[in-house]
Amino acid sequence: MGVSSKLLGVDTAALLLPSLPVVCWLALARTCSGDWSALQQHVEAVHKDAFAAHQSLEQLVNAKRFRAAVLRLSWLAGVDAENSPMPKLASLVYIWAHLGKPANAPKPNRRSEHVQQLAREFANGAVSTGIQEAMRLELKAVEAALRIRLALGGSLEEVALLNLVPADTPGKLDGRALIACTRSRGLTEATTLMWATRQGVRWVQAILRLGASASKVTPSGWSALLYGAAFESRKMTADGSSDSGDASYGGYRHRTRGVVGPLIDAGADPQARTLQLKAYLSAFSPSPLTCKFVCASDIAWAESAVNSGWAIDLLSNRPELVESAQA
Structure with a gap:
């Protein structure tokens, strides 16, 4: 017997829907006809809203119709936005937006179809083939x-554990020279903000605006600033490489500080030694670092030219390191 039969005079849908995940709706229909009869009309209304003609994911989110947005995002990208860990959700949706491959599909969609789909969902149907516009839409997704x-x-x-450091991430030698190094890096702990440091300045700023903490440290010691410094040192940040003339999308004035600039502005500590050297080398070796615990300013000093804008930011409170590197 469903709980609906026990709640006479109560709006059962209003009671159950706020806490009942979308993925459970179909299971409820199969297992409890009483509860389903109370919810069916509301569920069908949400489904109709999600797939209405001329509807888009951006419109649903802006209107705060989040259950309908869950259904539409699942249809588009093959992800469960209600139950996926936040960093994995960001990664999977980015893969869909960037490559056109839904998480539940064996291969990507045709590129032309995917570009049109992104434009329909996030640009009111206005299709553009420029790389800057593609990057904007990926971020919107x-x-x-x-x-x-x-x-x-x-x-x-x-x-969450992510495959965040690409296999072809270069290493750093004494003298701060890059060296090719292709190997399996394994999974590392990361928050959504830490994941964003691989994507670039615009992404870090966006995640910070959503309320992420720049000072968050994972149980094993990773921080967004550590990831950001390592990626900047190896020239591995993706965003910003082709938009230096676009002031509204990153722009050159932001690129000099790299992804570490917004993190420092948001309160990240360049001198916080939170990560064991062994863990850092597992992900980013070779590296000339030798300290037992690593902080972001160590990475700037040991791996980067001190006249790099992002390195200057990290070393601004440690003039002795700047003088040593310039000597």
Whole structure:
């Protein structure tokens, strides 16, 4: 017997729907006809809203119709925005937006179809083939997914294991020279903000605006500033490489400080030694670092030219390191 039969005079849908995940709706229909009869009309209305003609994910999120947005995002990207850990959600939605491959599909969609789909969902149908516009739409897609997850109980402080450091990430030698180094890096702990340091300045700023803490440290010691410094040192940040003339999308004035600039502005500590050297080398070796615990300013001093804008930011409170490196 369903709980609906026990709640005479109570709006059962209003009671159950706020806490009942979308993925459970179909299971409820199969297992409890009484409860389903109370919810069916509301569920069908949400489904109709999600797939209405001329509807888009951006419109649903802006209107705060998040349950409908969950359904539409699942259809688009093959992800469960209600139950996926926040960092994995960001990564999967980015893969869909960037490559056109839904998480539940064996191969990507045709590129032309995917470009049109992105434009329909995040640009009112206006298709553009420029790389800057593509990067904007990818960011919009991830932001929409994160807003859905936040509205339904997620947190930007969630930590997940991600394959964040690419296999072809170069190493650093004494003298700060880059060296090719292709190997398996394994999984590392990361929050959504830490994941964003790989994507670039615009992404870090967007995640900070959503409320992420720049000072968050994972149980094993990773921080956004550590990731950001390591990626900047190895020239591995993706965003900003082709938009230096676009002031509204990063712009050259932001690129000099790299992804570490917004993190420092948001309160990240360049001298916080939180990560064991062994863990850092597992992800980013070779490196000339030798200290037992690593902080972001150590990375700037040992691995980067001190006249790099992002390195200057990290070393600004440690003039002795700047003088040593310039000597």
